[in-house]
Amino acid sequence: DAKTTQPNSMESNEEEPVHLPCNHSTISGTDYIHWYRQLPSQGPEYVIHGLTSNVNNRMASLAIAEDRKSSTLILHRATLRDAAVYYCILRDVGDKLVFGAGTILRVKS
């Protein structure tokens, strides 16, 4: 499984945008970039995923570098409910979803 590197923690103010970075320098051409988040005492939930192009959905945006060696999850307006652990995971055909340590996002009111 290709590896990802994320900051241990980040802090944001409520109502402000948050940019969560992820480095994946060994990504292969067929690896999809997935983001999941886990709120306290809950199972993870899907946030967004992409392959090469930037992606937007109702929860977030995913900006993928041109060389695909890094990506950024963008929460456009952080709320207290966005406080969670965010996981950036690479997944190829047949790959299991293997979780790293993730980034703990704290949102201040």
Next chain:
Amino acid sequence: GAVVSQHPSWVICKSGTSVKIECRSLDFQATTMFWYRQFPKQSLMLMATSNEGSKATYEQGVEKDKFLINHASLTLSTLTVTSAHPEDSSFYICSAMAGPYSGANVLTFGAGSRLTVL
């Protein structure tokens, strides 16, 4: 959207007893289900992958005789922790995937089951 139901959400049992946790995909057929465990302040650790109608594939270091996984239908997988001991106390989470096993497939997770063994 896809929903995965996990039951029970929490369970307390005595040491030496067995506990069964169910994972159901409510509105889709799950060709593959995954079982994870999570200790406090740690990330999720994949325990096993199960495909409907076949034996589960366990990750290295996970005792298959202790953690029995059955995926009898396309909507139900069960994890049985046999002869549970206090060190088995953990948060167990299942996830389910529909469709072919591709990198684009998204997993849906259950809410988790917290097991406490006294």
